[in-house]
Amino acid sequence: MKIHGLLICCLLCIASSLSQEEQEKIKWQEGRPLTWEDFKAEPDTTLSYSANTNSGISYTWNYSTATGVPVLEHEVFTNFYPNKSWVQKDIHDEDYLLKHEQLHFDISELHARKLRKALAEYEILRNIRQDLKRIYNRIEAERVEMQNKFDRETSHSENKEAERKWREFVKQELKKLAKYSS
Numbered sequence: 571m572k573i574h575g576l577l578i579c580c581l582l583c584i585a586s587s588l589s590q591e592e593q594e595k596i597k598w599q600e601g602r603p604l605t606w607e608d609f610k611a612e613p614d615t616t617l618s619y620s621a622n623t624n625s626g627i628s629y630t631w632n633y634s635t636a637t638g639v640p641v642l643e644h645e646v647f648t649n650f651y652p653n654k655s656w657v658q659k660d661i662h663d664e665d666y667l668l669k670h671e672q673l674h675f676d677i678s679e680l681h682a683r684k685l686r687k688a689l690a691e692y693e694i695l696r697n698i699r700q701d702l703k704r705i706y707n708r709i710e711a712e713r714v715e716m717q718n719k720f721d722r723e724t725s726h727s728e729n730k731e732a733e734r735k736w737r738e739f740v741k742q743e744l745k746k747l748a749k750y751s752s
Contacts, residue, residue: 594651594652594653595649595650595651595652596608596649596650596652597647597648597649597752598625598648598649598650598675598676598678598679598682598752599752600751603668603672604623604650604668604671604672604675605668606657606664606668608650608652608655609621609623609652609655609656609657609671610652610653610655610656611624611652611653611654611655611656612656613656613657613658613659614656615658618726619721619726619727620657620658620661620667620726620727621655621656621657621658621661621667621668621670621671622655622656622657622671623650623655623671623674623675624650624651624654624655625648625649625650625651625655625674625675625678626648626649626651626678626710626713627646627647627648627649627678627681627682627685627709627710627713628646628647628649629644629645629646629647629685629689629702629706630644630645631643631644631645631689631702632644633694633698640694642689642692642694642698644686644689644702646682646685646686646689646752647682647752648675648678648679648682648752649678650675650678655671657671666727666730667727669733669737670724670726670727670733673720673733673736673737673740674717674720676740676744677713677716677717677720677740678713678717679744679751679752680713680716680740680743680744680747681709681710681712681713681716682750682752683744683747683750683751683752684709684712684747684750685705685706685709686750687747687749687750688705688709689702689705690750692705720736723736724736
């Protein structure tokens with residue numbers, strides 16, 4: 571009986587831990603900007619910049635021929651990871667820096683929209699799993715490259731004119747792909 575009680579207790583702890591992990595991501599939403607309270611990780615004091623946003627895209631898919639017609643269903647997610655995102659304690663222009671970090675999250679959403687578009691346009695072939703993985707890997711590589719380019723060109727938010735141009739560019743690109751928003 572003690573073993574069963576211990577086993578149940580362990581399972582509850584695991585389930586609780588898994589549900590907490592699930593809660594430790596924030597899905598991108600148009601009307602829900604990031605706040606500094608979302609940045610929960612300890613700052614990396616070895617780095618020269620003041621904050622770090624950890625965000626990314628993921629997807630799930632299902633293929634069926636139940637109706638006699640091949641159907642590919644998919645969902646694409648843009649997530650921000652609070653426990654991997656941080657901000658230094660003494661920052662000068664909090665609002666400006668938060669907008670920079672939000673733009674990193676928006677760049678991830680832009681690429682989620684690109685992935686949704688690519689999956690919607692995908693013509694079902696024999697190697698669905700490989701094809702979808704290739705599409706995802708290409709768009710994910712583009713996302714990482716754009717994130718790096720954004721930080722390079724803005725000097726991690728120091729170049730305000732470059733920051734303004736990036737903000738406008740991402741806004742326009744998101745608008746072009748509004749049909750594929752989350």
